[in-house]
Amino acid sequence: MLDYGVNIIEDWDGFVAQFNWVDSVIFFGFVLLMFFIRTVAFILLHKMEGKSERFQNRLGPALKSITNWITTYGIIVFLLVYFSEASWMFGSIFSIGKVDVSFFLILLAVLIISFANRTSKVMTQFLLPNVYDRYQLDRGLRFTFNRIFHYVIMVFAILISFTTVGIDMSALTVFAGVLGVGIGFGMQNIASNFISGLIILFERPIKVGDRVIINDVIGDIEKINMRATIIKTLDNERIIMPNSYFLEEEVVNRSYGDPRLRLVIPIGVAYGSDVEQVREVLHQAAHEEYEASDVVLNNPPSYVNFTGFGDSSLDFELFVWISNPEFVIQIKSNLNFRIYHLLNENNIEIPFPQRDLHVRSVDQRVIASYRDDVSE
Template sequence: MKTFHDILQKIEDFLDIPIAKLGSTHLTLWTVIQLLVLVVLLLYLSGKLRTWIVEQLLTRTRMELGARQATGAIIRYVVLVIGFVIILQTAGIDLTTFNVLAGAVGIGLGFGLQNIVSNFISGLIILFERPIKVGDRIEVGGVEGDVVRIGARSTEVVTNDNISIIVPNSKFISENVVNWSHTDRLVRFRIPISVAYGSDLELVERLLLEVAAENPDILDQPRPAVRLMSFGDSALCFELRVWSTTLIHRRGVLTSAINTAVYRKFTEHGIEIPFPQRDLHIRRNSTPSGSSPRPSAPDRPR
């Protein structure tokens, strides 16, 4: 028993060896271990708190998922800051000794970590102003997909190919962002359709509206519309305008279904879908036999 007590005493003496000094406080190995354990515990518990707030506490309210995610993230940041200060004071570290360190860190943030700070501040702006939220369909910097997570430094966007793209938060502040579901999920789609000259315009419009009415993903209100947009080189250019709330994240599926139905309708009713055509006129130069053809005049500038 005495031997075990001696071993514990030696371990305690070893852990109490000072390894650094912060002002009047001696930083020992035991203090470092204590700080690491408490910080890891703080990170774990704050994450569990955020999950509980988002998935249990706020689900009883009428808040949207994006608002719940933003609220949970903000509360976690506040808990982390307060908890970190309490941990330092519990370990006996005087916070006034960090004044010089804070100045050095500030200089480092100004030079080497400015992108990280910019993304962090942008993340706070996103959480407070909510230009985007979890579940939104967005386009930014050539990336299109659904927002699945908004973090302190970056936002995770999942494309239709199930590829996760990590976008820095600063892009959502400094660049133009297309949010397909910012206010609601009601979006109008414009599908261009061409028919041959000489087609029955009233029949074309009626068939296009029938296609829209038969598609379950197209809304009856606002009503679909057909517009004759222009006279092309080889076709009359129409545009079918429809509204949907279900396929804003899969626009290709809706466009493909409409085009397929339009092709079948036009085939059944004899409406021709044109292809580019050109008329060629060939001239034969008739000259008397034995005489050379008259040289053509040089082209004049137009």
């Protein structure tokens, strides 16, 4: 182990000794120039996005991605061309087993992985959406295919980069065994969440765009990562939940299977009200909201449930079905407004808690006796 460390130090000393600092200044000057051009291009693209919505949604992001490509790979190509005759480019920096790793091999591996990553992003952002639109895939299924495609591309890129560098893949079996032991002892949660994420992507108990309820908090699934799932609440806050939570705990998914949802609107009216009239008024409120909104359903029809006799009111419930759970709060509010106005128009009283106070008359002899006791 000591000899191995000494060899690495000697290799690095030789690497530094071969390096020409004048060339390095020229290289970093070229890097600054490329980033300056990139910044100018982004400013121009930003100005053009404000003039066209189509440019902002499709062409603008594509041109930004191409600009990043040109910047990154322009720097790498310049590095390879300018230093093609430099001895330090192909000299050994360190060794892995019998393989001498040079700066050129490291750069080549990084180039392969970064190219695969950018290719995956372009495919999932600009090409695959056209296929999804053709087959009318929902948002959650699109996200699943995008993540699987990205993982497959990156795994192949890493394997190819290892092979290019010269690392024998069979030698990684020992590393895999050590990694398995590490996962078994020190990375249980990470491994559990990663596997849970794969199960979620394939089994799809939840998917991107679903509305869920977790610990009485309502939110929409925004992103399913390798370790955790991002949930956007109605207050625009983000909840980061481990993937294993969705397989081990109870989660309410309002969008799973059938997205239709039944709303329950509780109503209380005063004793003495015409209950048949109350039922007609509630049905009228549901019908008016059905005509005004594309979310309220007419089938199943609305239903009025007479729940019982409360302390201060006759208690009813209005059942209304909607097609999209994202509009729960809006439709409930609209129905409450309509019900309130209709009850007032029909002179149906909405009660409030009342208590009757009964005063009992007191015998005058008791009062006189109390006064005598006090005077004594």
